Amino acid sequence: MDETRIAPRRRTLKAGTIEFGGGGIDCTVRNLSQTGAALEVVSPLFIPDRFTLFVPSEQLKRPCHVVWRREKRIGVTFD
Template sequence: MIKLRPMEHRIAPRRRILKAGTIEFGGGGIDCTVKNISETGAALELATPLLIPDRFTLRVPSDHLKRRCHVVWRKERRLGVAFD
């Protein structure tokens, strides 16, 4: 039996990466790992997504990236964000 993948509903294709990032809000930051990224958003992994606000700035120093974003989903230790 052949399993079909569900249709991809993303506007932009994602790239799998494994890079250190920082979720910045309220004058401080929380470390995270960027698991995948596209022109429109990213998936992040962190110790706990529960204390993360709905809107923050994502910084990925190795890519010179700094983007305002908002949370679109939360699951266990992962967050999905869309860039503003």
């Protein structure tokens, strides 16, 4: 598979929170770059298309939107 991302992603395993509507859903950040991330979640069903990703260990809080969804993973790009 050819790499088509703008920025290379680095593999990681960090706790994060998908924040929207005054609440949040826990997630695990599986890879991360300057332009986006892949997130592992219990279920992607009730996650909106746009939200804020918060990763305390990276001091990261970025608005983003979903670009793909698969079983227990979602891919996002930062706005």
